[in-house]
Amino acid sequence: MGYFHSVRLEEDKCKGCTNCIKHCPTEAIRVREGKARIIQERCIDCGECIRICPNHAKIAVGDDLTALAAYRYRIALPAPAVVSQFAGQAKLEHILGALKALGFDAIYEVALAAEMVARATRRYLDNYGGKRPLISPACPAVVGLIQVRFPSLVEQILPLVTPVDLAARLARLEGMKATGLPLEAVGTFFISPCPAKITAARQPQGKRVGPDGVIPLATVYGDILKGLSSALPYPSRAGATGYGWGHSGGENASIGGRRLLEVDGIHHVIEVLTRIEAGDFQDIEYIEAQACPGGCVGGALMVQNPYLAKLELRQLVRDLPSRSMDLPVTEKDLRAEPVYPRPALQLDDDLATAIEKMRRLEATQAMLPGLDCGSCGSPSCRALAEDIVQGEAQDTDCVFVLRERVRVLAEEVVELARKLPPSMARPERGDEDAPSGNR
């Protein structure tokens, strides 16, 4: 089965500008024939291109409320960060109530599952003796980044289930117990701050572990907002530590008490992962890494300013108890599916061929101007050199190479124009008007 991606291009809106290619952390976009093309194997659905596109041509394809019709009992799974979008306007119970009023029968807060995962993480770290630091699996864009760009760090991803997947499983069990309905009749819907979580829930896996559907927050934002004043309140069960996962540093705060590092913003994450790969940061136990600025509050499908959202979220949960849930699941249930590398940047499967390609790549790059202007449709001169070596571009795609080629050609043309056929005599100096052939 192919790799599902939530991030897509709306072709008619794309003007072929090169903003997206410059921001993509895995160099997964090229502009060809006036349109941005996403290289599927490289895309990690981080949503950076959605954020940057001035024409709003990049979108995230998720589910909408019509998907609820396929189930008899529907449970909403709001991400901890989702409530931050309405904080300042209503209390937590009212936000959850307005969400439920969209057509759900119940709500299972992902924050609740986050508290359980935090406990499991703490226990795991206590008994862990392997390579450090361990890296949080909670942000699927970071997991994707590791698979594509830092494959050697895959083994350092904490092998525990994510709060979303745990919430989906527990909600399903609760729903079945409450209604007596069979598994297929109970639907769980994650309300997502970002495209990466949509993608993560759709990957073909042996058994379905995640939610049944993923609805981008942006698609239901207006509906929830409208219902804030009128909807019946819905009781919250999660505590402040669980909701803290909605902003950067919150996950670490809920685990607590050790050398835990937090980093947010995908380009900062890349810096840290580069250092880890080089062997640094070994005195750090755990890294909470989130692709979006400020964490999930800054998700690409969020509406509010991330920094305001972070403030509002903190204020909203100030009155909640900082409880930590007991684990109603066994150790085995908390285990995550293994994560494998997706080394999409490798030049060739055959080592000798790859070395030869790399040699040509280095030589080609040396001929390019090094301005990384993006006019060729590739994100940098190095990426263009790579595309040339892989047969997907030509050196004349570079406007500077082309211009130089034209200049040389023009000089040759002028040179040729000066030349006379041997049968014609040369005009003499100082007497250019005189037809020399007559002397």
Added chain:
Amino acid sequence: MPSLKLSFPVRARDFLAGGHGAARIRQVLQQVGFPPEIIRRAAIAAYEAEMNIIIHSYGGELKAHITPGAITITAVDDGPGIPDIELAMQEGYSTAPREIQEMGFGAGMGLPNIRRCADELEIKSGAGQGTTVNIIIYNR
């Protein structure tokens, strides 16, 4: 046999750019597709060799020669040289100037670290002659 040569100038005391050449070598090895363990060893050796140039010399060059069977990393510098190589290979022995040690570098782990990562290691140096470190890591 295809082969690839890389070369990076290294400036003395340029801590800001320190590790840049080694990072590029790692990147190239990854994109070529060497096994992670080989890349790790090559990257650590290259990093230590590069830092040695930065810390101990007046400047030099970090080079890599890559073939399917082996990665050769060479660090050449103009510098005061190593008067006693055997002594320098001992863990914790350092000739780094005090101000460098105060910065947290030059703990005397560079060459021992390189030796741990290398399949073959050759150091040519002498007082006042500069230093050439040649590191070979076999891909097998």
